[in-house]
Amino acid sequence: MPRVHVLPHPELCPDGLDIQARRGASLCESLLASGIALEHACEMVGACATCHVHVRAGGAGLPPPDDEESDQLDHAWGLDAQSRLACCVKLRDADLTVELPLHTRNHARER
Numbered sequence: 001m002p003r004v005h006v007l008p009h010p011e012l013c014p015d016g017l018d019i020q021a022r023r024g025a026s027l028c029e030s031l032l033a034s035g036i037a038l039e040h041a042c043e044m045v046g047a048c049a050t051c052h053v054h055v056r057a058g059g060a061g062l063p064p065p066d067d068e069e070s071d072q073l074d075h076a077w078g079l080d081a082q083s084r085l086a087c088c089v090k091l092r093d094a095d096l097t098v099e100l101p102l103h104t105r106n107h108a109r110e111r
């Protein structure tokens with residue numbers, strides 16, 4: 001079972017969290033099931049970019065974003081080379097380290 005290490009986020013996860021996730025589950029589902037209130041405005045169909053996260057480690061063990069995910073990522077705040085939409089990432093065996101952005105497409109989450 002993959003583990004997801006979530007780096008501390010001032011509002012959503014102040015102390016960070018280690019999650020034992022289920023292979024095949026989406027990263028977004030796994031974060032929500034662990035009590036992290038990640039935004040998911042389109043109900044996890046890959047159409048809003050509010051579930052944007054940065055996969056800081058382990059991303060090489062994931063399939064790359066498809067065209068639809070890449071198109072939505074263009075609208076994400078703070079996009080970088082490790083950006084993914086959490087609802088589009090299906091967990092495999094690789095452990096991941098995930099950073100939650102301070103802002104989302106919906107509203108600002110500032111310190």
Ligand code: FES
Nearest residue numbers: 046048049051087
């Ligand atoms: S919840 Fe909308 S793109 Fe992931």
